[in-house]
Amino acid sequence: NAGVTQTPKFRVLKTGQSMTLLCAQDMNHEYMYWYRQDPGMGLRLIHYSVGEGTTAKGEVPDGYNVSRLKKQNFLLGLESAAPSQTSVYFCASSSVAGGTYEQYFGPGTRLTVT
Amino acid sequence: QKEVEQDPGPLSVPEGAIVSLNCTYSNSAFQYFMWYRQYSRKGPELLMYTYSSGNKEDGRFTAQVDKSSKYISLFIRDSQPSDSATYLCAMSAKDNFNKFYFGSGTKLNVKP
Numbered sequence: 001n002a003g004v005t006q007t008p009k010f011r012v013l014k015t016g017q018s019m020t021l022l023c024a025q026d027m028n029h030e031y032m033y034w035y036r037q038d039p040g041m042g043l044r045l046i047h048y049s050v051g052e053g054t055t056a057k058g059e060v061p062d063g064y065n066v067s068r069l070k071k072q073n074f075l076l077g078l079e080s081a082a083p084s085q086t087s088v089y090f091c092a093s094s095s096v097a098g099g100t101y102e103q104y105f106g107p108g109t110r111l112t113v114t
Numbered sequence: 115q116k117e118v119e120q121d122p123g124p125l126s127v128p129e130g131a132i133v134s135l136n137c138t139y140s141n142s143a144f145q146y147f148m149w150y151r152q153y154s155r156k157g158p159e160l161l162m163y164t165y166s167s168g169n170k171e172d173g174r175f176t177a178q179v180d181k182s183s184k185y186i187s188l189f190i191r192d193s194q195p196s197d198s199a200t201y202l203c204a205m206s207a208k209d210n211f212n213k214f215y216f217g218s219g220t221k222l223n224v225k226p
Contacts, residue, residue: 004157031212040122042202042218043158050212058213090157094212101146101211105157 001026004106006091012112013081021076021109023091031094032074033058033103034066036087043090049074081113117141120203120217129226133190137203137217140184144205144215147179149188152200152219161201162188193224 007022023032033048045058047066055066063085065077074093078085088110092103120137127133135149145166150158162177164170164186170177176189186205190197203217 033212040218042118042120043204043214043216045213048212092157101206102148102160102163103214105159107157108155 003027004091004093004104006089006106006109008109009107010110012114013078014114015081015083017081018077018079019081019111020078021089021091021111023074023076023093023106025072025074025091025093025104027093027095027104028071029093029095029104030071031096031103032068033092033094034064034074034076035090035092036060037090037108038087046076046089081111083113085111086113087111116218117215118203118205118217121220122218124221124223126223126225127193129193129195129224131193131224133193133197133222133224135188135190135201135203135220135222137186137205138184139186139205139215141205141207141215142181142184143207143209145208146206146211147177147186148204148214149175149177150202150204150216152202154199158202190222193222195224195226198222198224 034046035043049068052071091106094103149162152158174191178187200219202219204214
């Protein structure tokens with residue numbers, strides 16, 4: 001099993017450009033999440049999904065959109081990138097089976113907006 | 115005020131030392147408490163998980179939860195250079211268990 005994978009690993013954007021980050025998991029997990037990690041701020045939840053076709057806002061959703069058309073994929077979109085969106089983005093997935101609610105994280109995408 | 119507070123460190127200790135990492139929180143509804151370890155330029159990985167109050171031990175690692183004080187700790191015995199990483203605490207409430215609140219992380223360096 002590959003677990004949680006993220007594409008791309010690195011990206012540099014100019015202000016105003018758009019892009020989509022792809023997250024894929026092969027563990028048949030119901031829940032998927034997008035976080036951003038900034039120095040001194042820890043991990044902050046952007047959006048999450050509790051199942052195929054559903055999405056919900058997290059703590060810092062502004063400037064981002066998401067879609068979950070397939071259970072194994074969760075896409076994060078930036079329509080008009082801003083320097084404040086320079087960050088490391090992590091995708092995670094979890095399942096309620098087993099009762100531990102452990103979130104499994106991908107390796108991250110480093111995004112720089114100039 | 116942040117939901118979860120964690121001293122960012124860095125914390126530098128000699129090999130073999132006992133390490134204590136801590137987090138405080140403000141939301142009394144938190145029931146699930148987790149510690150994640152994150153190596154440089156990698157994603158976080160779950161280290162310990164506890165439900166409600168009490169202690170949990172796993173090898174050299176012990177997690178403690180004191181709900182009355184809203185305080186959780188992670189102890190690492192016989193620390194090794196391979197333990198050098200950033201440690202993140204995370205917690206969630208029973209009625210919204212999939213919404214995690216993370217601390218900012220404590221960077222630990224274990225010197226050989």
